[in-house]
Amino acid sequence: MAAYSFSKNVQQQPKPTLKAQLDSIFKVTDANNYVAAIDLIGQLIKDSEQQQNFTYLFHGYNLLSVSHANLRDTVQSLNYSKKALHYAQMSKNDTLISWAYNNLAADLSAHKESQAQALEYYKKSLHIQQRLNDGEFNDAALNLAELYHKMGDYKLMREYLEEAQKSYDPAYIYFDNPLIHLEILWGDYYVSQNVKYRALESYNKAYELIEEKKIDYLALDFYERYAQFLREQNYPDRAYEVQKRFMEYYKNQENLKAQETYQLAQAKFEAAEAKRERNQAKLQQEILDNDLQRKKTQSILLASIIVLMVLFLVYLFYSERLRLGLIKNLKFQNANLEKAKIRAEKSERAKTRFFSTLSHEMRTPLYGVTGMITIFENNPELKKYKDEISSLRFSADHLLEIINDLLDISKLEDDSFKLVKKSFNIKLLVEDVINSFDRNRLRNAQCTLTCDIDRNVPNYVVGDARRIKQVLLNIIGNAIKFTPKGEVCLRLTVKHLESGKHQVRFEVQDNGIGIPKEKQEAIFDEFSQLEELQLREAKGTGLGLPIVRKLLEKMGADIEVESEPGKGSTFSFELLLEEATLLQVTNTNSKKAPIPPKELPADFKGLRFLVVDDNKINRMVTNRILSNFKAEVQEASNGKEAIELVKNQDYDLILMDINMPGLNGYQTTQIIRDFELDVPIIALTASVENYVTRRALESGMNDVISKPFNTEKFFKTIHEQMARRSRAMH
Template structure:
């Protein structure tokens, strides 16, 4: 009771003091200073991911700003609140607050605040994939900062332009140029957060370009600044980035350590915000209880003046209330014990889940490394099998021998198809496939696919029909390689299950909105068909329509799974309509950017380009250098070429190849990649220093971990993966021999 009396006296003293203070009028300068402190504290809390504390400070600053009708502070509060929503990925809410800030700043003519809001709005638009709008707002901000000669803020514009370039065009070198400009502008800046953000995105660009050492240095600089200033977001992302870099450098222990640090930081941020919520709830509960106590005391005093009987009743009610509170305290104590036991159980389960996740990641890494190694090891002897089979078939075998050799050739091609499909699927599952954007002619691309599949269709006595909508623009922007891969798998699947029949490929324009074209693709056949119960399962790995179909037609059951994954990567999905014994129809939609509209009234007169058929006669008396360290592979490649009257020379390694090219004339080079001494890539770089015109084709067993772009960037004209189909081998060689002959005319 003594403690209760002290509480009541304190409450009366606090109430009277608070009422007295409310009667005083604060001047505008004092309130402005208080608002500035709140906004500064809110920004610090946001960078430390203490969102609940930030929201309380922003709410207080907004109330004070409105009390003095200070529009600049109202706009600034909205701007900071938009940044908070942006960091929490609540983009619609962020857009609403930033638009309010922009409207106020335009009204009062606050150019500097307006430019800062433009940058914040551009950051949100970038993450919403509205890249053109983001660029427009960055242009507006840059114009203001250029007029005011504000170098630091121009650095922020350059930084965010680089980030948009990373996300939109995937032009990592151009992004690095922007980041380097931003680094110059921000060199004397005290804005530690933007400096750490700059180093983080430089690390992303270097990583995408394969510059692992530069990527690691930039990430560590970002992390050092973030740790010093408690920038929680950069700490979480920076540790995760270093985990990816160390994994790419084949340093799994370091990668795991960084990943654990990232998760620990993330968990601590969660605990911090949870604690803030708890303190806020306790604060509210305490204030409510205090108000109830004061109300009860006021009522008690009024009733005491009226009657002593009411006083007795109040005393009885107080005793009852104390009893209820005691029971409530006991209940809360028991609940806390139960909660503690539940927390212990949850922590144990979290530890088990973390361990399971780590084991799964290790298993996934081991699987990728195993596939990379085993496929390369399989390709080398498989090249000898397919090459020797081709040579034996060319040497007039007996009918019995020819039958056996054809079976051997079929088995080799089947095994090669299986290896390629497993590699493609593993790349998709490991997220190592990126969508490229380039200009191409869709009809020509489909025609090339049909030419490649013509022999397979002829063997099945199957006719392929193409119906291509003439209103489709001739130039589209998209990923032609993935389109080809999807069509080869789908049309090849139809050929396999259609004998003495027809296949129809229909491409229709659904609609065009400005420069975006929506197309529908349909591949239809009158082959075996698929039962209703099996139609969903056929897109799963290693699944076919039935055991009987597998025995009759063969195959791995991976082609449609690859198609499904590729279409998912292109933001589409495949649908199937089929009846058993009546054929199948596969349908999917894709969107492209149209770079050119078809000329009206001229679509019927457009001449269709026919693929040029190259003859092996082009190879006669041509000099080809074979760079290969494997003696069996040397012999096979040489004999295949000499059958077509090619003059061959052999180099056992890259050093000998450079010397021979320097001292002799060759019409073409077939270059292996993995050789003792200098590699095929290094040899090609050296050759290009004194001979830029000779066609160089990489003849190699390409593995999962190798980047095909590296070949083209270092001077190769094309790639022939081993083992190969002889027709494709000759076709590529003839293509470059013919092109080289034309250029010398």
């Protein structure tokens, strides 16, 4: 749990941000002004609800729980802990959820009747901490060990002590060093197992650490029973030393405040006595009559005052200790969380750069492979190897699919990812999806693919057709992969809403091998491979379903799975779609009106091409493809060589690589454009990021072709640029 504070604004000022409100609450709670803190937390919760910010709603209710706990209002504290957990789950922030479970369990563990529920929440918190694996100490495991110790279950106590011990990092900066708590609990465990020498070792280590750090509240909690243990083990000198240190800590914490309070009470008493003596002559008779009663009353009053003062001091001591501990713990946790956030952001940027670099480095040699395959396919002398070449083509295309999956994962984690919403025919899209699965693949799997569309599903809707198609292809492909013999059915139903929108439900049902319930969430983890489910022919990258979930999250939906081993699986999701208007449909169809195909030239005879690429194999492949169509091809291995060739010779078209040593493709093109404006320059690159196309056009290139390319698209792009140049010259 955590304690926060807040400062008041006296003058009318612009409303502070949620973060500023949260920081201000720390200041109020630092001053023990919990009543004022509760008012300010209420404003934070109100503003967070208006902004639908679940993270700050969690912090608000968590602060309310802590404030009421400090005011000894345990019922309200428990209620607000439950609300904090609710909003932590809404935020989908695993760290906040782990905190919320841990704090709620701490509230519940204080009562014997709710300890079973506390165990469940501690375990949920620990599960999240283990999954995050962010280097922090698994305090939930330590709490579980302590609770099992209270319950007398020493076997489970040891199990969770070992789990907590594994997560302890001596190099990590902790508030309230968990090693001390570990050693104390290990000592308690060994006492329960009657292994006294091991208990003595752990207790001694805990004592040394407490003395080293001068942690007073741990000394007050631990030293008395440690001294008792030492006496039982016949270490009287050591026991005396520990008991003496306990008393020193106790006196240092208690006596100063107790003495000040007692002196104040004594001074007030003496003042009252002096006043009584000054009026003694006048009131002597009355005093004699009431002396006995007055003395009894005064004695009772004084005793009551002293008892109340002592109780008040005890309350102040423990509340102050709790408050300071919570504040320090929160500050350390915030510092560690900030470090973890920075590490995560660096890791995410590094991963994105890695995927981008990996894609380029894999596409470059893959272009050489696919290019040679294209040459082999067009060579009549190699027709007898048609099946072998076809197998090579399949393997190369499969490798390209894997590279594209890696890029999709990287792009989906980028905030710049945007959906493109246009009108489309949803029934034609489904038909296109079904037809994209070739009959050979289905026949090899001995699987049938069917489709069932509710007649009430509208024809035209508005959405990102490309991404919906990608989702369906991944889910159906996965279903076919794990249905070696059987049927896969795509089913669409619709529910019309009062808002005029349509809630379209997509279901992909198969009767394949199925997935155990405990494994159903793991299939959505990146690179997940459930080995016990894998068929020999059903291997993959494990990226299909993670891509599906991330795409659906971008669309405001989620995927659900129902499955039973041996009986099959059903994957489903629902999309809220608007029905397209007639104008939207007309505009879409007009944009997609077919353009009459232009005949590609039978050959490039009489045309001169320049291929610029630092990779020798890639130059050879491009040269061979163009030469097969009778083009005259020259090569340049770098930008400087390409510039000299263009200065001294005329070319009809230049194919330019981007990533080259020395002058890259952009720089080379800019220099060529200074003296040659007409020749078409097409980027031929393994990079597929959006910024590549933008920079290519800005540098003076006319178009971009990604390697490895589709041969038809390659020649079509060349033809379009040649035709454009021809029109410009006339």
